[in-house]
Amino acid sequence: MCILLGIVQLMTDIEHAASPGVNLAIIGLRGSGKSTLGAGLAKQCDFVFVDTDDIVLDRFQEPTFVDVMRVHGEAAWRQSETAVARELLEGSGQLISMGGGMPIIPEIQLLMQEAREEGTLIVVYLDTPIVLLQQRLAAQPGDRSTLTGMGLIEEIETIAVDRDPVYRAMSDIIFAVQDEPIPDTLQRIAKVVVGEG
16 A cells, blocks of 8 residues: 655654645646646556546647647646646645746646645655656747747746746645656655555
8 A cells, every 4th residue: 555655754744734635736847747747646646646637738729839829829838737626626635747937827826825725635746857857848939839939948947947936835744856767756756755565
């Protein structure tokens, strides 16, 4: 059986009690491994894995994120992200991989903070070196469009400067991602976030 580890410490450190209906949210920049590591953790602790990017995309007719941005623009995507966040945070037993821009949306920040204060949400920030992010984005750009008008590789450092302080302020656990095989990273994060017993 898999249980969330560190909850007792979190109760002391951030003065909230995790209920049986707790959700775990993973946040971080694009390329940090939210979906890959989130799916692995969810499997280990028998949580339902939810990728918000997939859910938000399903709410548009366009088949890709790039197409949605081209046709509807960023504002429409962010509005849908807010609706999805509200719905998911009303549930429980989920491991939520949050889109990189979700935690910077003020309404989502408020929803997340309220859930953290209620003890129903624990937030993990995947703190990933810029060089590693650039390497991953170069190797697998995926369904991503530029957010600043710069290239994907070139803009990630600028985006990190804006978002990193927000991610840190909203996190209960800050996990340092390293350049290593995914199974090794998953093993390390499992030691921090989950325990088996």
